[in-house]
Amino acid sequence: MSVLSAQNLNKYFYDPEKFHVLRDVSFDVQRGEFLSIVGKSGCGKSTLLYLLSTMDTDYEGQITMAGTTLTGRSQDFLARFRNEHLGFVFQFHFLLPEFSALQNVMLPGLKLGKYSAKDVEERAMEKLRLIGMAEYAHKPASKLSGGQQQRVAIARALINDPTIIMGDEPTGNLDRANTENVFAIFQDLARKGQTIIAVTHDSDFAAGSDRVIEMSDGQIIATHENSH
Numbered sequence: 001m002s003v004l005s006a007q008n009l010n011k012y013f014y015d016p017e018k019f020h021v022l023r024d025v026s027f028d029v030q031r032g033e034f035l036s037i038v039g040k041s042g043c044g045k046s047t048l049l050y051l052l053s054t055m056d057t058d059y060e061g062q063i064t065m066a067g068t069t070l071t072g073r074s075q076d077f078l079a080r081f082r083n084e085h086l087g088f089v090f091q092f093h094f095l096l097p098e099f100s101a102l103q104n105v106m107l108p109g110l111k112l113g114k115y116s117a118k119d120v121e122e123r124a125m126e127k128l129r130l131i132g133m134a135e136y137a138h139k140p141a142s143k144l145s146g147g148q149q150q151r152v153a154i155a156r157a158l159i160n161d162p163t164i165i166m167g168d169e170p171t172g173n174l175d176r177a178n179t180e181n182v183f184a185i186f187q188d189l190a191r192k193g194q195t196i197i198a199v200t201h202d203s204d205f206a207a208g209s210d211r212v213i214e215m216s217d218g219q220i221i222a223t224h225e226n227s228h
């Protein structure tokens with residue numbers, strides 16, 4: 001079953017001249033699929049992810065996610081939708097340094113307003129356990145290593161049980177050992193049925209996902225299914 005459908009996405013920048021950055025991009029993502037988006041620097045990967053994340057609404061075409069048409073919706077609607085349905089893992093973790101790992105993971109859960117603070121805390125601990133970080137729950141984020149911080153960022157992305165996890169270079173700032181660790185967490189999540197879409201430059205990361213979309217000059221030029 002398709003959980004995301006992008007239809008004929010076109011996007012232009014006007015800086016300083018009109019630049020056609022996404023050209024008729026269409027694809028579907030199935031529930032539980034682990035999808036990588038690859039391509040040379042500047043081909044439009046991050047721009048595409050930004051559209052899919054509902055953060056950029058200035059485009060042509062249509063995006064449907066979890067049965068909901070997102071194109072043409074108000075900012076309030078999209079903010080609520082993001083909180084409920086999407087989890088984000090970026091190249092830089094953007095944790096609040098003075099807050100503990102647990103508090104950082106809890107924040108989007110408290111913001112959603114669906115569960116009591118006690119329930120959010122229990123859920124946050126469960127997510128930290130899932131990614132092997134429970135023993136660091138009460139440490140300030142600033143006292144964790146880069147790899148540990150990125151794992152906490154993954155737990156934070158999971159707190160509201162998102163329909164889709166979106167990653168923009170989720171291992172881009174990590175050394176080899178931490179890259180492998182974070183990738184193993186993504187694979188484990190995918191095996192458990194989590195839908196993941198990640199932009200990556202890491203060919204090993206892409207090769208370990210279920211399907212790879214390759215972009216060039218704002219277009220999809222190839223799609224490969226990986227057999228594991």
Ligand SMILES: Nc1ncnc2c1ncn2[C@@H]1O[C@H](COP(=O)(O)OP(=O)(O)OP(=O)(O)O)[C@@H](O)[C@H]1O
Pocket residue numbers: 013014015021039040041042043044045046047048
């Ligand atoms: N706000 C903007 N205004 C004008 N041009 C932009 C803007 N953001 C990105 N671009 C241009 O759009 C193109 C696509 O950028 P994008 O960041 O999506 O590429 P990318 O494939 O993610 O690259 P990288 O792998 O280096 O992150 C590039 O040529 C970039 O210079």
